[in-house]
Amino acid sequence: MKSLRNQIIFIVLVLIAWQAAYxxxxxxxxxxxxxxxxxxxxxxxxxxxxxxxxxLYSMSLILRGLAIGIVxxxxxxxxxxxxxxxxxxxxxxxxxxxxxxxxALIPLxxxxxxxxxxxxxxxxxxxxxxxxxxxxxxxxxAVPRIYIESGENMGLNRVSMITGIYIPAAFPYILxxxxxxxxxxxxxxxxxxxxxGTTSSGAGIGWFIFMRRTYVDIxxxxxxLLVIIAIGIVVEYGIFSMIERMTxxxxxxxx
Amino acid sequence: xxEKTERRxxxxxxxNLTKTFSNGNGAEVSEILQGVNFxxxxxxxxxxxxxxxxxxxxxxxxIGGFEPFEGEISVxxxxxNSPGVDRIMVFQDFNQLLPWKSVEKNVQYPLRIQGIRDxxxxxxxxxxxxxxxxxxxxxxxxxxxxxxxxxxxxxxAKALAMKPRIILMDEPFASLDAITRNKLQAELMQIYQxxxxxxxxITHNIQEAICLGTRIxxxxxxxxxxxxxxxxxxxPVTPASEGYGKMWDMFNKALNESPETSGQENVx
Ligand SMILES: Nc1ncnc2c1ncn2[C@@H]1O[C@H](COP(=O)(O)OP(=O)(O)OP(=O)(O)O)[C@@H](O)[C@H]1O
Ligand SMILES: [Mg+2]
Numbered sequence: 162m163k164s165l166r167n168q169i170i171f172i173v174l175v176l177i178a179w180q181a182a183y184x185x186x187x188x189x190x191x192x193x194x195x196x197x198x199x200x201x202x203x204x205x206x207x208x209x210x211x212x213x214x215x216x217l218y219s220m221s222l223i224l225r226g227l228a229i230g231i232v233x234x235x236x237x238x239x240x241x242x243x244x245x246x247x248x249x250x251x252x253x254x255x256x257x258x259x260x261x262x263x264x265a266l267i268p269l270x271x272x273x274x275x276x277x278x279x280x281x282x283x284x285x286x287x288x289x290x291x292x293x294x295x296x297x298x299x300x301x302x303a304v305p306r307i308y309i310e311s312g313e314n315m316g317l318n319r320v321s322m323i324t325g326i327y328i329p330a331a332f333p334y335i336l337x338x339x340x341x342x343x344x345x346x347x348x349x350x351x352x353x354x355x356x357x358g359t360t361s362s363g364a365g366i367g368w369f370i371f372m373r374r375t376y377v378d379i380x381x382x383x384x385x386l387l388v389i390i391a392i393g394i395v396v397e398y399g400i401f402s403m404i405e406r407m408t409x410x411x412x413x414x415x416x
Numbered sequence: 417x418x419e420k421t422e423r424r425x426x427x428x429x430x431x432n433l434t435k436t437f438s439n440g441n442g443a444e445v446s447e448i449l450q451g452v453n454f455x456x457x458x459x460x461x462x463x464x465x466x467x468x469x470x471x472x473x474x475x476x477x478x479i480g481g482f483e484p485f486e487g488e489i490s491v492x493x494x495x496x497n498s499p500g501v502d503r504i505m506v507f508q509d510f511n512q513l514l515p516w517k518s519v520e521k522n523v524q525y526p527l528r529i530q531g532i533r534d535x536x537x538x539x540x541x542x543x544x545x546x547x548x549x550x551x552x553x554x555x556x557x558x559x560x561x562x563x564x565x566x567x568x569x570x571x572x573a574k575a576l577a578m579k580p581r582i583i584l585m586d587e588p589f590a591s592l593d594a595i596t597r598n599k600l601q602a603e604l605m606q607i608y609q610x611x612x613x614x615x616x617x618i619t620h621n622i623q624e625a626i627c628l629g630t631r632i633x634x635x636x637x638x639x640x641x642x643x644x645x646x647x648x649x650x651x652p653v654t655p656a657s658e659g660y661g662k663m664w665d666m667f668n669k670a671l672n673e674s675p676e677t678s679g680q681e682n683v684x
Binding site for chain 2: 305307308310311313314315316317321325326329330332408411412413414
């Protein structure tokens with residue numbers, strides 16, 4: 162609770178400093194909106210400019226991409242535990258692909274697949290698959306030998322070895338992989354949306370930001386950033402922290 | 417006390433077991449076990465003594481199927497060379513329980529893998545064995561909430577519940593304080609007297625070997641069995657037991673003898 166109090170104090174201080182900078186005109190007013198302006202834009206965004214539905218649309222894209230990416234990462238990393246050949250190839254593939262930023266793939270993706278949901282989801286999958294696989298494989302390799310031997314001794318087969326020993330034992334790594342993947346996925350998504358604009362099936366937060374910029378509505382841009390931050394906080398404290406408490410904290414494998 | 421259950425079919429036969437480790441790029445090869453022969457019958461409680469580094473753990477790991485080896489190891493007449501549920505290992509390491517499972521789930525999990533699906537039956541078995549090691553009140557705890565001695569008792573309960581042909585124990589009490597250690601020894605002895613189990617128990621504590629073993633082996637520095645004696649002292653054994661002192665001296669001497677064949681003589 163003490164840390165929550167400190168976090169709130171910090172945010173309040175930032176807001177006060179922000180407002181003070183605005184009042185003292187440290188930056189031109191056009192470029193630097195007041196706290197009130199931003200809040201107003203936020204309300205207006207949801208009420209009139211469709212920020213709510215755009216947020217939902219972005220969320221739906223990212224959830225689909227995450228689901229595909231996470232499943233793929235588990236399956237491929239799992240296979241790489243079972244087979245040395247798969248490991249050597251997949252490990253190389255991860256090393257190569259992890260370096261390519263999602264944005265850099267967008268031109269290619271547009272040329273090959275056109276502008277559509279599929280393309281955005283592909284970018285999201287790309288953003289999460291490689292870092293996530295890297296974490297999972299690192300985690301698998303760090304599993305203490307005694308758990309593996311225990312598992313062999315109990316008569317686990319290869320598949321139950323992965324689900325029964327490797328995955329839970331590597332959970333701290335997996336969780337950090339999902340966090341990284343989630344963050345990268347957001348970046349990939351927002352960049353793709355800004356570049357794509359609207360697709361036939363809808364527009365997302367990235368597009369909202371892009372449009373606000375063209376109207377030189379800086380408060381609107383900040384409002385959209387706030388939405389992204391809010392989502393990040395909800396996911397971190399609502400989902401990740403909860404998973405952490407239910408798993409690695411409860412098991413005593415992390416402080 | 418074992419006359420009735422004892423059959424003359426060996427449960428474990430080790431023939432000419434040789435184990436070498438290659439160091440680094442395979443250039444240097446050190447032979448840890450040199451053609452060990454060993455036969456064990458059901459209901460025996462074999463304690464293995466030996467100086468540190470002589471290959472006790474290696475021997476047990478070979479039997480457990482965790483190390484490749486040369487020679488022949490059979491359980492109930494069948495050759496084995498990989499881990500199996502007929503030989504359950506209790507490691508020295510306190511961290512052998514799965515930290516993500518509660519105490520009772522640690523006991524139940526291997527049974528579920530063996531095909532026992534009925535929740536009530538699983539519960540009954542885990543309760544029963546946790547009772548035996550006096551940890552029933554802790555059944556919902558997670559391993560990190562237990563002391564080292566408690567963790568070892570869970571590991572023993574888990575091994576018992578699986579009803580293996582042989583339980584392999586590698587100094588399970590070595591890192592415990594003397595009091596806890598004595599308590600666990602007594603507990604294990606009681607369990608042994610009630611349950612139909614066969615145990616190989618490694619230790620470098622002579623007292624422990626005499627208290628627990630029905631048969632005691634001493635391994636030499638060169639990695640072979642240099643002594644193999646039955647322990648006929650009436651259980652429960654205390655230092656005051658008839659013959660205890662004599663036996664202790666004998667093993668103490670055997671353990672401290674300078675190696676007969678190697679060139680590294682005692683410097684004194
Ligand atoms: N993986 C390995 N690679 C190379 N050498 C090994 C390996 N494991 C064990 N050894 C060597 O084998 C020898 C026997 O080791 P082992 O662990 O079996 O001894 P121990 O009798 O159990 O000793 P302690 O009483 O200290 O536990 C040691 O000299 C050790 O250096
Ligand atoms: Mg050892």
